[in-house]
Amino acid sequence: MMRDHSLIEELMAIDALGGLDPADRELLANERSSHGVCEECARIEAEFAEAAGRLAFALDPIAVDDAVADAILRSPQETTAAGPGRVVDLAAAREHRALWRTLVSVAAAVVLVATIVILRSPGGEVAILRGAGPERLEITFSPGEPGVSLSGSGFTDLPAGQTYELWAIRGDTPIKAACFGTEDGGVDLDIDATIRTGDLMAVTVEPECASAPSTTPIITADTSNLT
Amino acid sequence: MALAIADRHRQGLPWSEPMTALDPSEARDRELVLRVCRGDEEAFRWLFRRYAPAARALAQRVVRKPHLAEEIVQEAFLALWKNPEGYDRDRGSVRSWLMGTVHHRAVDLVRREEAHRRRAGEAVQDALGTDPDPAEQVTEELALPEERRAVRSALDQLPAEQRRVIELMYFDGLTQSAIAEKLALPLGTVKSRTLLAMRRLRTTLGGMER
Numbered sequence: 001m002m003r004d005h006s007l008i009e010e011l012m013a014i015d016a017l018g019g020l021d022p023a024d025r026e027l028l029a030n031e032r033s034s035h036g037v038c039e040e041c042a043r044i045e046a047e048f049a050e051a052a053g054r055l056a057f058a059l060d061p062i063a064v065d066d067a068v069a070d071a072i073l074r075s076p077q078e079t080t081a082a083g084p085g086r087v088v089d090l091a092a093a094r095e096h097r098a099l100w101r102t103l104v105s106v107a108a109a110v111v112l113v114a115t116i117v118i119l120r121s122p123g124g125e126v127a128i129l130r131g132a133g134p135e136r137l138e139i140t141f142s143p144g145e146p147g148v149s150l151s152g153s154g155f156t157d158l159p160a161g162q163t164y165e166l167w168a169i170r171g172d173t174p175i176k177a178a179c180f181g182t183e184d185g186g187v188d189l190d191i192d193a194t195i196r197t198g199d200l201m202a203v204t205v206e207p208e209c210a211s212a213p214s215t216t217p218i219i220t221a222d223t224s225n226l227t
Numbered sequence: 228m229a230l231a232i233a234d235r236h237r238q239g240l241p242w243s244e245p246m247t248a249l250d251p252s253e254a255r256d257r258e259l260v261l262r263v264c265r266g267d268e269e270a271f272r273w274l275f276r277r278y279a280p281a282a283r284a285l286a287q288r289v290v291r292k293p294h295l296a297e298e299i300v301q302e303a304f305l306a307l308w309k310n311p312e313g314y315d316r317d318r319g320s321v322r323s324w325l326m327g328t329v330h331h332r333a334v335d336l337v338r339r340e341e342a343h344r345r346r347a348g349e350a351v352q353d354a355l356g357t358d359p360d361p362a363e364q365v366t367e368e369l370a371l372p373e374e375r376r377a378v379r380s381a382l383d384q385l386p387a388e389q390r391r392v393i394e395l396m397y398f399d400g401l402t403q404s405a406i407a408e409k410l411a412l413p414l415g416t417v418k419s420r421t422l423l424a425m426r427r428l429r430t431t432l433g434g435m436e437r
Contacts, residue, residue, distance in 0.1 A: 010418055013425035018334040019396035019403045046318045051428040053323025055397050056330065057371055058378040059288055061280030064300060069275040072305045073268050136335055153339040186339070 002040075007031060009044050016048035022185055026156050137187070137203060139166070141195040148177065150189045155182040158205065165206045168195050177201075179209035256321035263311040271308055278322060279304060281371065282329040289333035289400045299336065303328045322374075330397070337400040381431040389424035392417055 011028040014020050020028060035041050137152035150166070158164065158181065166177040178191040195201070256277075262270035279300055287296035306313065306328060314324050382390055395401045395409065403421070407414040 010422045013422045014396070014403055014418060016425065017393065017396040017421065018330055018400065019406070019421065021402050021404050024403070042317075047429045048425055049327055050319035050323045051425060051432050052330070052397065053319060053326040054374070054378055054432050055382070055393070055428070056281050056285040056326035057322070057374040058382055059281065059284040059398075060375075061371070062283040062287060062296075064275075064279040064283045064297070066272075066276070068279070068297070068301050069272050069304070072275075072301065072308050073271065136339075154335045 003035065003038070005035075005040055005044065008035060008041055012041075012045050012048050016045070016052040022157060026159075029156060135203075137166075139195070139201060141193075144194060144196050146192055146194045148191050148193045148195055150178070150180060150187055150191065152182070152187040153185055155185045155187065157182050157185060161207060163206055163209050165204050165209060166191075166193075167202045167204065168193070179206070253320050253322075257316060260307075260311050260314050260321055263308065271304075274307065274321070274325075275304055277371070278325050281322075282325060285326060285398075286329050286333045288398050289330065290336055295336060296333070299329060299332045302332055334400045338402075378432065381428055384431060385424050385427055389420045389427070392420045393424045393428075396421065 008028070008031040011020065011024060011031060014024070015028055032041065135152070135154045137150060140149040140151070141147070155164065163179045163181060164187075165179045168175045168177050177193040177195070178189070180187050180189050180191075256274065259267075259270040259274050263274070282300045282303060283296055286299040287293055290296055290299065303325065307325065314321060318324065319327075382393070385393065391410070392406055395406045396403070401409065403417050404414055406412070407417045410417070
């Protein structure tokens, strides 16, 4: 029997336009979970996303200098020679990307993965993690030195009994960096962790602040088929 | 589960399956994204020239600050260059995906600024304001005029009260509750108007081009 999609359709319509309040974002997450793998949900979401994306073209376009494209295209070369003042790609290594594709597919609780690191000041780098939605986390650190600052927004405030957990993936080993909660979807926190250049960062949702990574879906991922 | 184009590419599958309603420009966009997956800079530049102006307009409309809008556009296209595999053709067109990326970032930025202001105890006001850039210019080059006409027409076909909600939510980055407060409407009315409007838009804009 076909499930009722009226609630999730309404939530997805608003979500496509970026208009959900935090409480309804959580409700949508619960609805998604409740519907599980659902072709109808996927169709509704895709169609609304398509319509929403097209709305942008109602506006008069504004010229963008080709130099912006040049700067973007230059960034990968700088990635290979990471150093002060350079743009660094934490997720550039192909094995890391492949690993993460598998990890994310197994660990449904993974909400953020690292995208880029940029130098903010001579003494610190900033890893910017983004989720599929509005979640964004900036991790400011000095490579190899203790002391990390977290600043994030767009998160769903978790119910009691759940926590966000930050991981540094070093090689194939997830290393716990910190657990954190959010307030009004935001987080500002200093933690006593050490991140090295080349670590891959991730955030998961955990039932409790895990002391050992073996308790999380991350470490149980089957990586034997990685390319 | 449908495969993303990069997966299709890796598996040697035709990444652009026979489609009945795929317009030529979308087919070309998908080909360009595939080329970006291979590191083709020219393909990236083509997508950039075609869509960065619309992305800039969208970001600027939401955040109201030209320099922030430019950063958002740069971030979005950097993400395209670094992770083109993120595009999944089964979730819509390339252009909608790109604009969705830009919109997410712009709305996120607006909300963060609002949250910071709230934490700082500042009065809630339209502090984002406008920050006009004298160098700003509307570009007609690659301006996708037909697309613009179609979307504007679709918006014009909406009842005024539905169009208003869509404009406030999408272009001004307001949440459903903020719109309810602004328009002095019950939250449920805002939700139902949004849903009705989006149903119409997905029909008039042709839905997905798979």
